[in-house]
Structure formats: structure tokens, C-alpha cells
Amino acid sequence: MKTRLTKKRQAILNVLKKQRTALSAAEVHALVPDVDLATVYRNLEHFTNEKVIKKLQLGTQEARFEFQHEPHHHAVCTECNRVIHFTAPDDRIKELLGIKEFQVDDLEVTVRGVCNHKK
Ligand SMILES: [Zn+2]
Numbered sequence: 001m002k003t004r005l006t007k008k009r010q011a012i013l014n015v016l017k018k019q020r021t022a023l024s025a026a027e028v029h030a031l032v033p034d035v036d037l038a039t040v041y042r043n044l045e046h047f048t049n050e051k052v053i054k055k056l057q058l059g060t061q062e063a064r065f066e067f068q069h070e071p072h073h074h075a076v077c078t079e080c081n082r083v084i085h086f087t088a089p090d091d092r093i094k095e096l097l098g099i100k101e102f103q104v105d106d107l108e109v110t111v112r113g114v115c116n117h118k119k
């Protein structure tokens with residue numbers, strides 16, 4: 001079924017497409033202030049269910065949402081909440097993990113730690 005995108009819905013998606021990073025619902029809301037927060041939440045969940053965007057549980061913070069141009073991984077700083085997006089070839093990761101024969105459908109690495117923000 002093809003859902004027609006309402007203006008608000010499209011505005012929310014455009015924000016995520018433009019930012020190219022993972023945003024919390026509150027951060028999305030700040031960028032589309034004319035859409036109320038409940039609507040932002042509802043649409044983010046909708047896009048997640050439709051697999052248009054990804055819902056990421058990166059740390060102790062609230063979930064963040066991201067429009068992924070290509071599959072990639074994340075390293076998140078637990079002190080300043082900076083998120084680093086990085087790619088790594090699936091084949092290399094499989095090799096390192098010793099699961100070369102495993103057919104991967106979805107592979108996502110989340111690294112938690114502390115970045116160099118103090119330097
Ligand atoms: Zn940091």
C-alpha cells in the first residue's frame with residue numbers, strides 16, 4: 001500500500017535526509033517547530049516501521065532516528081553524546097568474528113566509549 005505523504009510527514013523526513021546524522025525526536029522537533037512533538041514521535045515510529053529510517057538505541061539517551069544513505073555503524077561517546085558514523089566491509093567483520101560462512105542479513109556495530117572531546 002502506498003501511503004501519501006502529508007506535508008508534515010514530508011517535512012520530518014526532509015529534516016532527517018538533510019541532517020545526515022542521528023537525531024532524537026526532540027532534535028527533529030526543534031527543526032520543524034510547526035509540527036507538534038507528539039506528531040513528530042508518531043511519524044518517526046511510522047517511518048521506522050516502514051523501514052524508511054532507522055531507530056538507533058545508541059546509549060543511555062533516548063532513541064535517535066536516522067535516514068541511512070548506506071548501511072554503516074556507530075561509535076557513540078557516553079560523555080558528550082557525539083556520534084561517529086563509520087563504514088566497515090561486512091566481509092572483514094565476519095572474518096574477524098570468525099563467522100565467514102554466516103549469511104548476514106543485517107549487521108550493525110555500535111561502539112560505546114569516550115571520544116577525544118577533552119583534548
Ligand atoms: Zn565525547
Ligand SMILES: [Zn+2]
Binds near residue numbers: 066
Ligand atoms: Zn549513522
